[in-house]
Amino acid sequence: MNRQANRFRPCHVRCAWVLLVTFFVSGCGTNLPSVLPSLGPPSEDEEVRISREFRREAKKHVKFVNDPEVERYIERIGQRILAAMGPQPFDYRFFVIEDPQLNAFAVPGGSIYFYSGLMERAKSTDEIAGVLGHEIVHIKGRHMARSSGFDMYSVLGLLSMLLLTRSGAGAQAAGAVGQAVAATREIAYSRQLEMEADTLGERYMAAAGYDPKGSVAFLKQLDQERNLSPVDIPPYLMTHPVTQERVANAELVLKSLGKTEPRVEIPDPLKKIKIIIRLQRHEGDAVLDEYRKLARQNPQDSEALHLYAFAQHMKGQLSEAKDNYEKARKLNPDNVALQRDLGRLYTQTGDFVSARAAFDRALALEPKESLTYLYLGELLENESDLRAAAGAYINALNLSPLWDRPPYRLGVVYSKLDRLGDAHYYLGRSFLLQDEDQKAIAEYERAIKISGENSPRGQVIREELKALRARRK
Ligand SMILES: [Zn+2]
Structure with a gap:
């Protein structure tokens, strides 16, 4: 109108x-x-x-x-x-x-x-x-x-x-x-x-x-x-x-x-996204059936095996998922998403060496994906290598500065490391990205108390607090 x-x-x-x-x-x-x-x-x-x-x-x-x-x-x-x-x-x-x-x-x-x-x-x-x-x-x-x-x-x-x-x-x-x-x-x-x-x-x-x-x-x-x-x-x-x-x-x-040369991702990541959406809608059994059929019809197709493995993984069938992921990887070792999924699965099953190898491969294929760093951070937390986990989350944050998950994980890891000034600062940032201004201000105030007004971090927080308070008026 x-x-x-x-x-x-x-x-x-x-x-x-x-x-x-x-x-x-x-x-x-x-x-x-x-x-x-x-x-x-x-x-x-x-x-x-x-x-x-x-x-x-x-x-x-x-x-x-x-x-x-x-x-x-x-x-x-x-x-x-x-x-x-x-x-x-x-x-x-x-x-x-x-x-x-x-x-x-x-x-x-x-x-x-x-x-x-x-x-x-x-x-x-x-x-x-x-x-x-x-x-x-x-x-x-x-x-x-x-x-x-x-x-x-x-x-x-x-x-x-x-x-x-x-x-x-x-x-x-x-x-x-x-x-x-x-x-x-x-x-x-x-x-x-x-x-x-x-x-x-x-x-x-x-x-x-x-x-x-x-x-x-x-x-x-x-x-x-x-x-x-x-x-x-x-x-x-x-x-x-x-x-x-x-x-x-x-x-x-x-x-x-005219003639364009698209940089198409193969396989199309949308298929996996559709599986996640359907699983959240509790269509898990139908999804599993469908992809089982596809994988059986195409036993040499890396994508079909990967998607079937992913559905199994999400449904908690970890050992079956592992077998199918590995078969898919043999057919196509250069699939970043597959390497990342394997890294997650091995993190869950406690095989940290294999998990690390899979994430390293994913990062070698695609060095700038924040999602891979987020999951690598999870692995490193599981291995109790908290400093390295913080490093992974900082990489994720730098690659996706408006994503609330990396700063949230950083807040958690820094609090485990007893670096409370940093912990409150990153939790504040995560709240800010979730538009929770009140909570962000509270975290920043705690951070500034611990870090000191005049420390480099303190000065950064002071500026952010000023902007936050101004926009609430
Ligand atoms: Zn429109």
Whole structure:
């Protein structure tokens, strides 16, 4: 809906407002978010605050897929696309919501939310990269500020409606959720901005080494779904309405890119991510059956064996998993993810020498993967080599500075090493990344007391505390 039309439909927006207040107050007992309303579209600074406030609300109302592999998978694609785009005004954060809906959306200021349902429906990582590229352009181009005409309060409110949205005619008739669906339509981007997000998103993902055919394929699939069931519209199609014109435009962009040479990861890591999502949805037995069949049909296929072993591993069948992992490794010793999975498995079974060898191999193949360092740190903690574990976690932190897991592990390891100043500092950082400002401030204050105001660490913390307190005002 465009700005012009909103002026003539004040009731629509007000209805959304009433629901917004209920939404914020009922779920959690907190008050409205501590952001100041402004007149006119939000500024860049305000967008960063919208992003943060929204993350806090989202945490209370939706379940995130809590798995380091999934978190890293989506962040890694995002980082690759961002690196191809050059300097950015925002710190981008990526989240996966556990929900079977086909949905993804961008929040101004740098937060992108994917639903696990969209990841299950995508056929390749290139398709995921296509959606991510599109969403990043909405944020970078500040499309919500340019199109909605709302002040930041209403942007935040309407965005929060997205969390209540369910697709389908039944859902639309069902009270609050139906209103949420209506509110979601309010923030659908204009045709021109959708085209801009498609065009630039496809160019950026291609520049990052993903196959631009993935962008086109996903749009085509959405267009087909829209035609097949016009009543049961997936939420993604409400905020990013797909038209023939968009599909044609994406194909033109593909043509204009000419011959590209994508740097495709083989095997596609999306398959493993889908297994994790299904296991979290308690479809473990079906997953095991499926991959057992695949592995039996293709006994010489390293990927089929690896995925079957991974499903067994996640289901706790460690010795069977080990045998299949090892068979898969013989067929393809250069698969980084397989080496890393073996490292984890051997850590769990107490075979630390084999675990170390597998992680070393993974790092030799790919020296800059924070996930490998995170799991290597776990192994070193198990071996009681706490100093080396801290070193591994610091590497993970440097490679993924916005990921909350490495600083959390560092906090734990430093407290075991009795380096309490460092322990509180890193726990504070982890809380900060989880948007838990109050807890972060408390940890930083403890850290500064122990490290001393004038120590190098003390000075760093003092600056961070100043910034944190200022943003709470
Ligand atoms: Zn869009």
